[in-house]
Amino acid sequence: MSSELVISLVTRPDVSKPRWDQKTFEGRLRHFYSTVNPLNILISSKGLETSRNVISNYKKGVVCPSLTVDQLWRHKQIYDSAFHPETGEKMFILGRMSAQVPCNMIITGGLLTFYKNPRGVFFWHWLNQSFNANVNYANRSGENAITMKELMCAYLGATTGALTVALGLNQVVGKFPPLVGRLVPFAAIAVANAINIPLMRYKEFTDGITLEDETGRAVGKSTSVAKYAIAEVVLSRVGMALPYMVLTPVIMNQIVKTLWYQRRPWTAAPIQTVLAGLGLLISTPFCCALFPQKKSVEVAKLDPEARAQIEAVQNPPKVVYYNKGL
Ligand SMILES: *[C@@H]1O[C@H](CO)[C@@H](O)[C@H](O)[C@H]1NC(C)=O
Ligand SMILES: *[C@@H]1O[C@H](CO)[C@@H](O)[C@H](O)[C@H]1NC(C)=O
Numbered sequence: 001m002s003s004e005l006v007i008s009l010v011t012r013p014d015v016s017k018p019r020w021d022q023k024t025f026e027g028r029l030r031h032f033y034s035t036v037n038p039l040n041i042l043i044s045s046k047g048l049e050t051s052r053n054v055i056s057n058y059k060k061g062v063v064c065p066s067l068t069v070d071q072l073w074r075h076k077q078i079y080d081s082a083f084h085p086e087t088g089e090k091m092f093i094l095g096r097m098s099a100q101v102p103c104n105m106i107i108t109g110g111l112l113t114f115y116k117n118p119r120g121v122f123f124w125h126w127l128n129q130s131f132n133a134n135v136n137y138a139n140r141s142g143e144n145a146i147t148m149k150e151l152m153c154a155y156l157g158a159t160t161g162a163l164t165v166a167l168g169l170n171q172v173v174g175k176f177p178p179l180v181g182r183l184v185p186f187a188a189i190a191v192a193n194a195i196n197i198p199l200m201r202y203k204e205f206t207d208g209i210t211l212e213d214e215t216g217r218a219v220g221k222s223t224s225v226a227k228y229a230i231a232e233v234v235l236s237r238v239g240m241a242l243p244y245m246v247l248t249p250v251i252m253n254q255i256v257k258t259l260w261y262q263r264r265p266w267t268a269a270p271i272q273t274v275l276a277g278l279g280l281l282i283s284t285p286f287c288c289a290l291f292p293q294k295k296s297v298e299v300a301k302l303d304p305e306a307r308a309q310i311e312a313v314q315n316p317p318k319v320v321y322y323n324k325g326l
Contacts, residue, residue, distance in 0.1 A: 028289035040081035040098035095138020109273025158196035182249035213317035220309030229324035244279030
């Protein structure tokens with residue numbers, strides 16, 4: 001079916017939306033899997049340019065007669081992997097979604113391997129937060145773009161938080177079984193998330209999140225919804241790190257007891273990097289897909305200011321939708 005020619009279709013695919021139905025878990029999983037697909041990082045600039053042309057021509061209604069539906073979507077995925085969704089600019093390679101799994105895999109390998117050595121702790125948490133800030137910078141978007149100052153604040157806050165927790169807990173975990181010490185990096189990044197995300201999005205606490213009706217018309221803004229949305233994003237980010245930052249130490253803690261490992265202690269870094277990579281490859285799309293990005297809320301449950309704004313529009317809706325972000 002999808003090898004059909006685009007040109008022969010009466011209604012052509014809408015490439016401004018994800019290919020798969022975002023109301024179902026399976027649709028979201030396929031969508032996020034294609035978004036983080038690390039193989040897309042290998043596509044040459046010429047390949048990226050081709051996809052960009054196909055997509056921009058398609059939007060203007062220009063379709064090559066031999067283009068199939070599958071090919072069209074493949075070009076869209078390549079386009080999305082490298083160009084900013086709103087500005088259309090080519091993103092810095094390490095800021096792209098397709099770079100997330102490989103980069104995070106190396107950072108996690110470092111965080112988990114050098115969790116005891118203070119210099120290692122410092123270096124790897126600093127690298128992680130710098131990488132994070134770089135992604136946030138590359139991905140800033142037009143209308144509510146975060147300023148450089150806000151970005152710096154979130155970066156410094158998260159780095160300080162992660163380092164304080166990691167170095168502080170390392171002082172006290174000596175009395176506990178070794179596995180506890182191996183879990184300190186997870187505690188540190190959980191705290192970093194709880195600092196970073198609210199700081200990056202603090203404008204939403206004061207200005208509110210845009211509420212839309214079914215048709216996508218903006219009908220108001222709500223600050224009470226922002227609190228839930230941001231808390232949920234923090235939880236889902238921490239949940240996303242759980243499989244690779246908790247399972248990897250648990251497995252590693254068993255491996256270090258084997259004779260095989262004791263003869264080859266240099267394998268600590270590669271083993272943990274590979275385990276983290278597998279964990280990331282599974283958990284990133286899975287956790288992103290778990291909850292829909294768009295949430296609905298009954299107007300009656302909103303804060304009075306938001307309710308008043310909604311009552312004031314023509315045909316006020318009973319239920320509104322908002323985007324909770326990633
Ligand atoms: C780096 O820290 C952030 C928290 O700011 C966290 O979400 C992310 O998972 C960490 N990266 C790795 C590779 O652990
Ligand atoms: C970047 O922002 C877009 C929306 O503007 C979002 O879909 C995407 O997931 C974001 N990527 C990262 C790496 O945060």
